[in-house]
Amino acid sequence: MQSSLYISWTQLALFSMVLFVPLLINRYYQLAMAKEVLIAVSRMAIQLILVGLYLQYVFSLNNLFVNIGWIILMVLIGSSAIVGKANLPKKAIFMPVACGLSLGLLPLMLLLCYVVIRPDPLYSAQYVIPLAGMLLGNSLSSNIVALQNLFEAFAQRRSEYEAAIALGATPFQAANPFVIVALKKAQAPILASMATTGLVTLPGMMTGQILAGVTPILAIKYQLVILIAIFVMSSISLTVTLQLSLQRTLCKTGRIKVKPFN
Structure with a gap:
């Protein structure tokens, strides 16, 4: 079995560009949800990064x-x-x-x-x-x-x-x-x-x-x-x-x- 593959921050940032698809759909249909989407994605990213850093500390402390x-x-x-x-x-x-x-x-x-x-x-x-x-x-x-x-x-x-x-x-x-x-x-x-x-x-x-x-x-x-x-x-x-x-x-x-x- 192949071991887990590394994902760089650059690769993650490039993949995140696919978020433009729902934003374009939002604009085309005038859903007025762009701000809500951006806030949700930003909060998700920040919260997960902070939790990841904290869990690394907790795992090492044990x-x-x-x-x-x-x-x-x-x-x-x-x-x-x-x-x-x-x-x-x-x-x-x-x-x-x-x-x-x-x-x-x-x-x-x-x-x-x-x-x-x-x-x-x-x-x-x-x-x-x-x-x-x-x-x-x-x-x-x-x-x-x-x-x-x-x-x-x-x-x-x-x-x-x-x-x-x-x-x-x-x-x-x-x-x-x-x-x-x-x-x-x-x-x-x-x-x-x-x-x-x-x-x-x-x-x-x-x-x-x-x-x-x-x-x-x-x-x-x-x-x-x-x-x-x-x-x-x-x-x-x-x-x-x-x-x-x-x-x-x-x-x-x-x-x-x-x-x-x-």
């Missing part, structure tokens, strides 16, 4: 407490992003989301490090931080979809919810159909992606490893482990997030305390 601190920071930033994108009040929903992500991430990270990958040392930043990033990153969209669907159901199907309470159901029993729908809709994209992986798509991690010189079979093993971990984490984090969010949202009388922003 300190247990620094690694744990970085993962905690990722969980907190991810939780804030989920609540913000779902247009929900952070004071009420931030902790349920953070608990959901943490309870989904930490057991899987321990299992991956102790049983499957077994890096040396076990807290090796080279493995721990990228794995945590992949698991968290793939859980963000599903949590956003779940929370949006749950609170939209409270708004659009409120009469159904109130009728169930009037017939003697507890607030949690009345809200359970909304939770089921939210879970199904949140997990549908992950299941569709898993069902078509290998035939329609080649996942980024597998492709990256093959480009880096890893044999396809070993790359597939890593990808299978990651996809299974992503699905399991998504299932755990969604369940915990929705249940804890309901505890913050519903009174014993059935009154809905938390509502999304307009």
Whole structure:
């Protein structure tokens, strides 16, 4: 197998010239998105370069407490992003989301490090931080979809919810159909992606490893482990997030305390 090939900054800059294509499309159709595109690309480049420099330092330091601190920071930033994108009040929903992500991430990270990958040392930043990033990153969209669907159901199907309470159901029993729908809709994209992986798509991690010189079979093993971990984490984090969010949202009388922003 050929080892990974070096990409110079000059080559990267030259390839970036292809960005003129979407900019020309934007100008032709008068989409008025040129500024937004340039800001997004600039932020992406700056953030990735800074993160790359920081990760080089973290990898060389390889300190247990620094690694744990970085993962905690990722969980907190991810939780804030989920609540913000779902247009929900952070004071009420931030902790349920953070608990959901943490309870989904930490057991899987321990299992991956102790049983499957077994890096040396076990807290090796080279493995721990990228794995945590992949698991968290793939859980963000599903949590956003779940929370949006749950609170939209409270708004659009409120009469159904109130009728169930009037017939003697507890607030949690009345809200359970909304939770089921939210879970199904949140997990549908992950299941569709898993069902078509290998035939329609080649996942980024597998492709990256093959480009880096890893044999396809070993790359597939890593990808299978990651996809299974992503699905399991998504299932755990969604369940915990929705249940804890309901505890913050519903009174014993059935009154809905938390509502999304307009």
